Amino acid sequence: MKRTVLFLLPALLLLGYSCKKQETPPTVTLYDTLEVNTPYMEYSLDENTILTLDATDAGATNYLWTPNSDTTATITVSSEGAYSVQVTTHTGVDNYQVVVFNNGGDCYAPNSFSPNGDGKNDYWFPFFSNISTENYSLKIYDQSNTKLFATSDVAGKWDGKYNGQDMPTGYYYYTIGYKTLSGESKTRSGMLQLYR
Numbered sequence: 503m504k505r506t507v508l509f510l511l512p513a514l515l516l517l518g519y520s521c522k523k524q525e526t527p528p529t530v531t532l533y534d535t536l537e538v539n540t541p542y543m544e545y546s547l548d549e550n551t552i553l554t555l556d557a558t559d560a561g562a563t564n565y566l567w568t569p570n571s572d573t574t575a576t577i578t579v580s581s582e583g584a585y586s587v588q589v590t591t592h593t594g595v596d597n598y599q600v601v602v603f604n605n606g607g608d609c610y611a612p613n614s615f616s617p618n619g620d621g622k623n624d625y626w627f628p629f630f631s632n633i634s635t636e637n638y639s640l641k642i643y644d645q646s647n648t649k650l651f652a653t654s655d656v657a658g659k660w661d662g663k664y665n666g667q668d669m670p671t672g673y674y675y676y677t678i679g680y681k682t683l684s685g686e687s688k689t690r691s692g693m694l695q696l697y698r
Contacts, residue, residue, distance in 0.1 A: 543600045544631050552580050557587045564590040582610050601629045614695040617662030625659035632683045639679040662696050671698045
């Protein structure tokens with residue numbers, strides 16, 4: 503009986519038995535396409551997904567995407583954000599927006615804005631998906647901790663001013679408090695950059 507066991511161990515080693523740690527399998531990249539053809543859309547982005555935003559219009563003469571100023575009918579994105587496209591046709595101009603949230607996310611806070619009066623990105627505000635309008639608060643502070651802006655209105659936007667005066671280019675701090683539709687209270691904070 504002992505001889506049989508002794509002969510089996512070398513045989514197992516020859517078959518490739520090993521205690522070596524198995525390597526993690528490579529991550530699979532997923533691809534998805536979203537037709538952009540309504541004024542406002544939301545999309546939940548899964549991890550390792552590359553999303554094509556497609557605003558193709560047979561009558562289009564021009565496309566202009568924000569924030570990257572792309573002039574193609576489609577763009578690809580792999581991170582959360584607010585993406586807008588202006589589609590010009592012979593009969594007029596259509597504006598569409600897609601807010602991409604990370605899967606499971608309910609708040610996207612942009613990292614910058616430029617309140618220079620050009621009609622593009624002139625206000626700073628977070629985007630939400632499926633939150634309550636109750637118990638909402640947004641506060642913005644400067645580096646000396648002076649509160650520059652506060653609102654309890656989910657649609658509230660900061661125009662980059664304090665007491666009617668333009669705030670200078672620089673970094674500002676925000677805090678957001680909100681409640682999901684399921685009743686969970688959440689907070690979020692971070693930095694944003696104001697460009698003039």
